[in-house]
Amino acid sequence: MTHNKNQMLIGLAMFGAAGLNFKSWMDPEVKLSEYPDISIDIQAAQLAEKGKFQFMFFGDFPGIKASDNSDMQTMGLDPLLIASIVGNHTSRIGMGITRATSWSNPYELARQFKTLDALTKGRVAWNAVTGANGVSAHAHGVNLSPSFDRYGKAYEFTEAVQSLWASWGEEVLKLNHQTKEFADYDQVKTVAIKGKHVQLTGTLPIPPSQQGQPVIFHSGGSENSIAYAGKYANVFIGEVWTIEQGQAMRQALRQAAIDNGRNPDEITFIAGLMPLLGDSKKAALERHATFIDGQTFLQRIAHIGYVLGTEFTPADIERPIATEILDAVQVTPYSDPRLENVIKVAREGWTLREIVYHSVIDYHPTAVGTAKDIADHMTDWFQAGAADGFWVMPDVYAVDLPRFVDEVVPILQERGVFHKDYEGETLRDHLGVPYQYGLRQEA
Numbered sequence: 152m153t154h155n156k157n158q159m160l161i162g163l164a165m166f167g168a169a170g171l172n173f174k175s176w177m178d179p180e181v182k183l184s185e186y187p188d189i190s191i192d193i194q195a196a197q198l199a200e201k202g203k204f205q206f207m208f209f210g211d212f213p214g215i216k217a218s219d220n221s222d223m224q225t226m227g228l229d230p231l232l233i234a235s236i237v238g239n240h241t242s243r244i245g246m247g248i249t250r251a252t253s254w255s256n257p258y259e260l261a262r263q264f265k266t267l268d269a270l271t272k273g274r275v276a277w278n279a280v281t282g283a284n285g286v287s288a289h290a291h292g293v294n295l296s297p298s299f300d301r302y303g304k305a306y307e308f309t310e311a312v313q314s315l316w317a318s319w320g321e322e323v324l325k326l327n328h329q330t331k332e333f334a335d336y337d338q339v340k341t342v343a344i345k346g347k348h349v350q351l352t353g354t355l356p357i358p359p360s361q362q363g364q365p366v367i368f369h370s371g372g373s374e375n376s377i378a379y380a381g382k383y384a385n386v387f388i389g390e391v392w393t394i395e396q397g398q399a400m401r402q403a404l405r406q407a408a409i410d411n412g413r414n415p416d417e418i419t420f421i422a423g424l425m426p427l428l429g430d431s432k433k434a435a436l437e438r439h440a441t442f443i444d445g446q447t448f449l450q451r452i453a454h455i456g457y458v459l460g461t462e463f464t465p466a467d468i469e470r471p472i473a474t475e476i477l478d479a480v481q482v483t484p485y486s487d488p489r490l491e492n493v494i495k496v497a498r499e500g501w502t503l504r505e506i507v508y509h510s511v512i513d514y515h516p517t518a519v520g521t522a523k524d525i526a527d528h529m530t531d532w533f534q535a536g537a538a539d540g541f542w543v544m545p546d547v548y549a550v551d552l553p554r555f556v557d558e559v560v561p562i563l564q565e566r567g568v569f570h571k572d573y574e575g576e577t578l579r580d581h582l583g584v585p586y587q588y589g590l591r592q593e594a
Contacts, residue, residue: 153574154205154583159533160419160540161560161569162206162247163199163552165192166225167233170551171425171544173222174442178547187228189236195548196237199244202556203570205581206245208278208368208388208542209234214290221444231263238271245274245578247368247386251282252308253301254291257344258351261315264365265357273362273577276386277312279369281305302375304348309367309383310590311344315355316364317589318342324358362577363588372400380418381407383591385584388421388542392492392516397422397537413591417584422538423515424529426545428554432520436508439517442546443508451507458487458512459494468504472497492516515544522558529559530568 154160169175169183169191176183181191196207209230217224234246246267250260260277268275281301282288288295296304320338327333336356343352369380370388377400380387387404391397397420405415429435443451456463461476477494493511501509510517518528532538545551563569574580579587 153580155570155574156416156539156583157568158570159529159538159563159568160206160421160582161202161204162208162421162540162542163195163204164423164542164544165195165207165209165230165233165237166212167192167228167230168223168225169549170547172442172546173217173219173225174444175547176223177221177442178550180549181547186224189233191548192233192237193240195552196241196244198548198552198556200241202560203572204244205540206247206276206386206578207234207237209246209248211249211251212284212287214287215284219446231267234275235267235270238267238274243274243573243576243581245276245366245581246271247276247278247366247388249278249280249370251280251287252305253282253295254288254293255308257308257311257349258315258353258355261312261355262357264312265316265355265360268360268362268365269357271360273360273579275360276366276368276578278388279305279309279367279383280371298373298375302379305379306382307344307346307349311342311346311349311351313364313590314342314344315353316359318354319356319358321359321588359588360577362579363586366578366582366584377403377407378410380404381409381413382411384418385579385582386419386421388423390488390515391422391537392489393495394532394535394537395491396488397532398535401536401538419539419582419584421540421542422532424541424543425510425513425515425517426525426543426551426555426559427510427517427519428522428525428545428551428559430521432524435519435521436505439510439519439546440508448507451512452503454512455493455503455506458490463503469502471500471502472506487512522554522562525555525559526562526566529563530566533568 164171169181211230212226230248234248264277285295318340323334323338325332325334339354341354367384368386369384372389389400391400401420404418404420408415408418427435427439452463489512496506496509496511518525564571
């Protein structure tokens with residue numbers, strides 16, 4: 152465990168496109184002439200490694216087709232195969248790869264992830280999710296179960312995978328030329344699982360990596376999700392839009408770890424961040440605006456009006472939202488979780504158009520402005536205990552990621568809130584989580 156808990160973690164979102172904006176392919180700097188183009192993923196990974204990011208996070212959306220002809224298809228490719236290529240072109244950065252328990256086979260998944268972990272010398276994590284998209288489920292020939300049932304299977308599935316990962320004993324490999332003994336196969340165990348959801352019998356003859364076995368990531372936010380993470384995960388990827396929401400999520404995760412007899416420092420909460428970086432806030436917004444088409448713009452105006460309980464007219468677009476509208480809003484536990492962020496940005500005096508360009512109702516919060524503005528956002532959240540780190544989602548890898556690495560990262564390093572170099576070799580080293588091989592041993 153080498154990571155300094157007084158320093159944040161940073162990961163890069165990877166979704167099989169030219170950036171995290173669906174229109175990223177149209178940026179003049181991308182020069183996309185074919186699809187797929189694995190060089191985009193390799194170059195982004197190498198940039199992230201240059202910036203000393205601890206990990207990359209590969210999402211997965213199997214069976215999902217883009218609905219807008221101007222959008223680049225995201226993660227139509229298999230992220231595990233992308234990661235295997237990226238891993239061969241990097242040497243230190245970790246890779247968290249998504250696979251759903253609802254439609255995967257536990258033996259196949261265990262074999263694939265342990266293979267990649269062994270070949271990359273301990274740099275792999277499984278982002279273990281249940282899968283909550285009906286389209287993806289149907290593409291795999293299964294029906295989507297209710298959350299309680301999905302997580303019931305996820306518990307059995309995860310324990311089966313971790314048991315398989317440990318079926319090759321840690322002292323099996325001998326490589327003894329004198330005795331002509333390659334391995335002591337008596338130490339390779341057969342795993343037998345007979346659960347409600349998972350049944351299998353077999354061995355997985357793959358030695359441990361330098362970190363033992365892959366790390367477990369989990370992404371979600373429901374009560375069932377947090378409970379699962381408290382038992383198995385070392386990294387939780389969540390969606391929060393305010394410091395207060397981040398603090399509550401992080402504390403809930405730490406308590407879930409304690410409830411499962413774990414040290415709460417073994418689980419880290421990673422918040423999403425969409426950095427809109429420019430020479431000024433105005434310049435950053437103008438750049439981001441180029442990726443928001445007319446239809447999306449109008450949809451977002453309508454949604455902002457909906458969460459604020461009002462309806463905007465074309466005359467409202469170029470002026471700030473009236474104070475009386477903002478003052479009348481009641482934030483309740485049932486409100487859109489992005490509502491407080493909408494109000495915060497609106498109270499800064501931006502026009503409705505500019506509020507849309509802040510992406511206040513996007514999947515994750517934005518940090519807008521200069522490198523210092525972005526660093527301030529990250530520092531404030533980290534020091535407030537709202538996140539242990541961030542997974543960043545730049546609009547365009549070729550343009551926005553180099554600026555983040557060259558301008559934002561040095562500020563964080565100078566402040567002492569982000570490391571200057573990798574302290575270890577494995578993903579567990581980068582995260583500061585203990586070595587594990589097989590099921591976690593109860594204290």
